[in-house]
Structure formats: C-alpha cells, structure tokens
Amino acid sequence: MKTGYFPGCSLHSTAKNYDASTKAVMNTLGVQLEEVPDWNCCGSTPAHQTDHLLALALPARNLAQAEKAGMKDIMAPCAACFNHLRTAEIECKAQPETKQKVEKVIEMKLNNSVHVLNILELLVDRIGIDAIAKKVKKPLKGLKIAPYYGCMLTRPAKITQFDHPTNPTSMDQLLEALGADVVSWGGKTDCCGAAHVLTRLEVVVDLSGRIVHQAKDAGADTIATACPMCMSNLDLRQGAVAKATGRDTKVPVMYLTEIVGMALGIPSSQLGVGKHVVSTAPVQAKIS
Amino acid sequence: MKVFLGEKHSFLEEVEARSGQKVQECYQCSKCSGGCPFSRVMDYAPNSILEMIVYGMKDQLLSSKAIQMCIQCGTCGAQCPAGFELYEVMNVLREMAKEEGYKTNEKKIPKMNSIFLGEVRNLGRMHEVNLMVKNMFSQGQLVKDVATLIPIGPPMFLKGIMGVGDMLSHKIQGQAHVAKIFENVEKMQGGHAK
Structure with missing residues (x-):
C-alpha cells in the first residue's frame, strides 16, 4: 500500500518522535509513505481565527502539490493538520465557488482528487486491526x-x-x-x-x-x-x-x-x- | 416566539446568512456554555452570544474577548440539541469585526496569531522556537513567561524533545508562493487578512 504523507511543522521539531514512530510503524506494516513535495504549514488555528479564505488556501496548496505528484490520499499524523487539510478538501469539493476562489488565491488548479486521512483511518480502516x-x-x-x-x-x-x-x-x-x-x-x-x-x-x-x-x-x-x-x-x-x-x-x-x-x-x-x-x-x- | 426584524436587526440576518446557522432557533439550554472549555474565561458565554446576536448587540460582541477565544474544538456543536455549529457563528463574528475595523478587547490572541502567520509567510512553515521567542517578547510579560519556561526548557533539551538544530529556521522552496497566497488573500479581502 502507498499513501501520500503530510508530516506538518511539529513533526519536524518538537514531535520528531511522532514522525519517526509513524514511519517505522508504516514500514513494518508494509505501507509506503511518500512525502507531499515541498509542503507548507496548514495555517493551524491562527489562520482560521484570522481569515477563512487564508485558512482554506494554505492547506489547499498542499492538496494541489499532492495532486501534481499523482497522490490519491495524504495521511496527516498531526490531528490539527488533518483537521485543516480535511476542511479545505471538503469545502472545495462541496462548494464550486469556494474552490474557484481558492484556486485564484493559490494560483494552482485543484481537481478535488486527493483525500485526506488521519492516522487512525489509515491504521484501522485501510490497514485493518486484524x-x-x-x-x-x-x-x-x-x-x-x-x-x-x-x-x-x-x-x-x-x-x-x-x-x-x-x-x-x-x-x-x-x-x-x-x-x-x-x-x-x-x-x-x-x-x-x-x-x-x-x-x-x-x-x-x-x-x-x-x-x-x-x-x-x-x-x-x-x-x-x-x-x-x-x-x-x-x-x-x-x-x-x-x-x-x-x-x-x-x-x-x-x-x-x-x-x-x-x-x-x-x-x-x-x-x-x-x-x-x-x-x-x-x-x-x-x-x- | 417569532422575532420581527427591524432595520437595526440586520446584524442577525447577516450572521445567519454568512454562518448558515439559524441563530434564532437557539432555545437557550446553555449546554454549549457548559461544555465550552473556555467559557469560564470568556467575557460572554457562548449561549449569551447567540442571544446578543438576536438582540442586535453588535458593538459589544464584535469587540468582545469571547469571539477571539474560540479554537473550533467543536464541543458545543457535539452537545447542541438544536444541531448548531456555533464555531461557524464565531468565525463569522471574528471576520465581521475585522472587516468593520472593530478594536478587540482581547489583545494577546490576535498578537500571537499574527506572529504565527508571519513565520508561515516568511518561511512557508511555522518555526516553533521563533514563534515561542517572538511571542514572549511581544506579550509584555516577559518575566512571567520566562518563569514558566524554566521548568520545561531544560528537560526538553535533556530528553531530546528539542535540539540545537531546532534553533535554526529554514525556508521551503515554495516560500515565495506561500507569501503570494497571503498577498492574494489580502487583495481579495480588501486588506483584512493581516
């Protein structure tokens, strides 16, 4: 099994062991993680508290980068990154006018072809408890x-x-x-x-x-x-x-x-x- | 009870239209305020906020601390018997406050947010050490903030949670692209997304 991987900023600093343990576990379970190319911060709470469009656009750039790399899913171990990426995915899928606005802001096309997963969805739903x-x-x-x-x-x-x-x-x-x-x-x-x-x-x-x-x-x-x-x-x-x-x-x-x-x-x-x-x-x- | 709207109640209509939440249908059971992790430190509790919208108390609300404190944890919505998503209302109130140039009574949170977003704009990613240090110097309580770091700073280094390498910040390749996203949002929103 192969999936896109979005570590997020914390996993590159204070949560390095979350990054390391996620990679080690997925490797043992036969899941190949492919990092989203040149990913950026999802904007986290400060973006959504500041401006809704910014809070969609920052994660959307990552969705577009993943699409360009041919990824179908991206798994974000950080719960906040997952939440913000998934929000952008869902709002762009549900509202064509939002998607258009976001595309204009990020100056990239979105095909709505990437699905964002959290770590439990990958472990429990995709790999399976058994x-x-x-x-x-x-x-x-x-x-x-x-x-x-x-x-x-x-x-x-x-x-x-x-x-x-x-x-x-x-x-x-x-x-x-x-x-x-x-x-x-x-x-x-x-x-x-x-x-x-x-x-x-x-x-x-x-x-x-x-x-x-x-x-x-x-x-x-x-x-x-x-x-x-x-x-x-x-x-x-x-x-x-x-x-x-x-x-x-x-x-x-x-x-x-x-x-x-x-x-x-x-x-x-x-x-x-x-x-x-x-x-x-x-x-x-x-x-x- | 049916509420008839006069001209001055357009605040309610705007909040309902933009948030997609029927604020008037709240029956004031207060479960949202009971569950909200922050209601005890808010100037207006979440259920009061809904009532204040109905009564058109726009100035008090848009300058309140409460609307800056919501982090969209969704506890209120999960407990609401009327099926409200109150965070949608909070998001709209914050946006309206910014668009209409209201000065907020909450100083710390918007300051921290702008430092955080400044890091993202300049680097493409958030740098935890930069954020912590810049936030400490800007909040006007340096001595207190340093004191709270003393018990956790050394163990973080000793246990390897942080290393010397974490002091340095790096730009992603697409940093200019990320900065452009900020610029485009500002243009589109008429300069509000700062």
Missing part, C-alpha cells in the same frame, strides 16, 4: 492505556467524519487488539486548551490537569495521543498541574505510534520512545 494484530510481537498484556482523541481528530463531525464526535472507539479497538487493557474514562475527547498555551497558560494547565487527573483516576499507566499539541500540553505541563492542584500525577503520555511500534517489536531507539518530560520507563518496562 492485519496489525497478526504482526504483534510483544503483546501489551497488563498495560493500562487511556486512549486520548482530543478535539481535532473528532470534531466538527461534518469535517472529521470520525467514528463518533464525543465517544469514539477506533483507538480503543486497536489498542485492545494489541493486547492492552483500555481504561474506561471520561476525558477521551476533552480539549487540552491547545494553542492557548501561548496566551492563557493557566487555562491550559487547568484543562490539561483535568485530563491527566482523569486518566490517573482510571488507573492508566499511560495516555495515548495522536496529536503533537495535546502531547505538548499533557506531557510538558504536568509539573505546572502539580503546582496548581497539589496533585502530582506523572502519567506518561505517548504517541499512539510509539505504542503500536513497541507492540510490533520495533526497537525503542527507532521509534524515539522516551523523548518526553514524564518518564516512559515504567511503560517500556511493562512491555519488554
């Missing part, structure tokens, strides 16, 4: 995982078309097939505060604190995420959460692909496991 389960070398027996989906993968439903906007289960099913104990918890689609970390840190500490506390209360050994922004808020801010709430959780937060990769027997060094502020050593000890 096919992945067959390749498990180190079952995640006894590992309690809190699957964390956040907002950008799941909502708005008309854009993401995820399995459920507030109670999704695709990651739960995948982790269970790898042998893990998936904990039942209420935080799976709560918002971590996202980019407000740069302008309203106290709000992010509050929201992320509630999420890590809920995961801890549910008995989770680790939180699995598919978003670099969520990773940064949940992992980096646990110290601030402890200071603000008087409760030190130290719940390791890991990218979904790090966890899948470990179950597939890929060496930790190749996955970039451990590049987190909260130590992942207890999780690694349970798997090996």
Whole structure:
C-alpha cells in the first residue's frame, strides 16, 4: 500500500518522535509513505481565527502539490493538520465557488482528487486491526492505556467524519487488539486548551490537569495521543498541574505510534520512545 | 416566539446568512456554555452570544474577548440539541469585526496569531522556537513567561524533545508562493487578512 504523507511543522521539531514512530510503524506494516513535495504549514488555528479564505488556501496548496505528484490520499499524523487539510478538501469539493476562489488565491488548479486521512483511518480502516494484530510481537498484556482523541481528530463531525464526535472507539479497538487493557474514562475527547498555551497558560494547565487527573483516576499507566499539541500540553505541563492542584500525577503520555511500534517489536531507539518530560520507563518496562 | 426584524436587526440576518446557522432557533439550554472549555474565561458565554446576536448587540460582541477565544474544538456543536455549529457563528463574528475595523478587547490572541502567520509567510512553515521567542517578547510579560519556561526548557533539551538544530529556521522552496497566497488573500479581502 502507498499513501501520500503530510508530516506538518511539529513533526519536524518538537514531535520528531511522532514522525519517526509513524514511519517505522508504516514500514513494518508494509505501507509506503511518500512525502507531499515541498509542503507548507496548514495555517493551524491562527489562520482560521484570522481569515477563512487564508485558512482554506494554505492547506489547499498542499492538496494541489499532492495532486501534481499523482497522490490519491495524504495521511496527516498531526490531528490539527488533518483537521485543516480535511476542511479545505471538503469545502472545495462541496462548494464550486469556494474552490474557484481558492484556486485564484493559490494560483494552482485543484481537481478535488486527493483525500485526506488521519492516522487512525489509515491504521484501522485501510490497514485493518486484524492485519496489525497478526504482526504483534510483544503483546501489551497488563498495560493500562487511556486512549486520548482530543478535539481535532473528532470534531466538527461534518469535517472529521470520525467514528463518533464525543465517544469514539477506533483507538480503543486497536489498542485492545494489541493486547492492552483500555481504561474506561471520561476525558477521551476533552480539549487540552491547545494553542492557548501561548496566551492563557493557566487555562491550559487547568484543562490539561483535568485530563491527566482523569486518566490517573482510571488507573492508566499511560495516555495515548495522536496529536503533537495535546502531547505538548499533557506531557510538558504536568509539573505546572502539580503546582496548581497539589496533585502530582506523572502519567506518561505517548504517541499512539510509539505504542503500536513497541507492540510490533520495533526497537525503542527507532521509534524515539522516551523523548518526553514524564518518564516512559515504567511503560517500556511493562512491555519488554 | 417569532422575532420581527427591524432595520437595526440586520446584524442577525447577516450572521445567519454568512454562518448558515439559524441563530434564532437557539432555545437557550446553555449546554454549549457548559461544555465550552473556555467559557469560564470568556467575557460572554457562548449561549449569551447567540442571544446578543438576536438582540442586535453588535458593538459589544464584535469587540468582545469571547469571539477571539474560540479554537473550533467543536464541543458545543457535539452537545447542541438544536444541531448548531456555533464555531461557524464565531468565525463569522471574528471576520465581521475585522472587516468593520472593530478594536478587540482581547489583545494577546490576535498578537500571537499574527506572529504565527508571519513565520508561515516568511518561511512557508511555522518555526516553533521563533514563534515561542517572538511571542514572549511581544506579550509584555516577559518575566512571567520566562518563569514558566524554566521548568520545561531544560528537560526538553535533556530528553531530546528539542535540539540545537531546532534553533535554526529554514525556508521551503515554495516560500515565495506561500507569501503570494497571503498577498492574494489580502487583495481579495480588501486588506483584512493581516
């Protein structure tokens, strides 16, 4: 299987291990990732908060670049990149006048021939849970995982078309097939505060604190995420959460692909496991 | 209840037409505000915003902090019994505020957004270190911001989340193309997309 690949800006800086683990997992599962040529930033929240046309045009240039390279699908591991690319795809497909306007702005043609995927759609819908389960070398027996989906993968439903906007289960099913104990918890689609970390840190500490506390209360050994922004808020801010709430959780937060990769027997060094502020050593000890 | 619109209520009509959301059909159950992760720090809660649109309170709304805080997490819409997508309304309010030159009471978020987009315009991609540093220097609370970095900066380097290479920024080949996209949007929107 072959698919286009849109790493996004975070995967080239603070989320390098998400990039590395995604590539390693896909390689093991026989999926060839082909990077979108000379991709640009999707514009993220600042673009959509500033101007709707800009918020469509920045991702649309990437769609056009992918079309030019003959790609049919592009997979974006970052939940926010996925959300913004998918928005451009859907709005250009549904509204011919929007597409025309976007084409004028990006000075490129769009054929509406590229489909944007998130990492769970690729893993669960395209590759398939059974096919992945067959390749498990180190079952995640006894590992309690809190699957964390956040907002950008799941909502708005008309854009993401995820399995459920507030109670999704695709990651739960995948982790269970790898042998893990998936904990039942209420935080799976709560918002971590996202980019407000740069302008309203106290709000992010509050929201992320509630999420890590809920995961801890549910008995989770680790939180699995598919978003670099969520990773940064949940992992980096646990110290601030402890200071603000008087409760030190130290719940390791890991990218979904790090966890899948470990179950597939890929060496930790190749996955970039451990590049987190909260130590992942207890999780690694349970798997090996 | 049927609301009859006079001339001064054209604000409601414009918001409904541009957002595709029937604001008047909101029955004020307030679930949106209960679910919104940011309603506690907004000057007007999401359900109040819908009511204010109906009452034509345009000046208060278009200069409010609340409309700048929505990040389209979609929690409100997923809970709305009337099937609203409130973020569509928030997007329209922000655009109208910009088009009509309203000064916002929220200073930090638009500043951060313009630094972020400036990076994208100049490089083609967002550079996390540049964004963090420039944002810190522009928000007028340097001491506080540096203090919050102290507990996370060193571990980020020690754990390999960041390296020296991440300090340098690089332009993509098509940077000029990306800059042109910004320029074209500005032209088309009459200079509002800044």
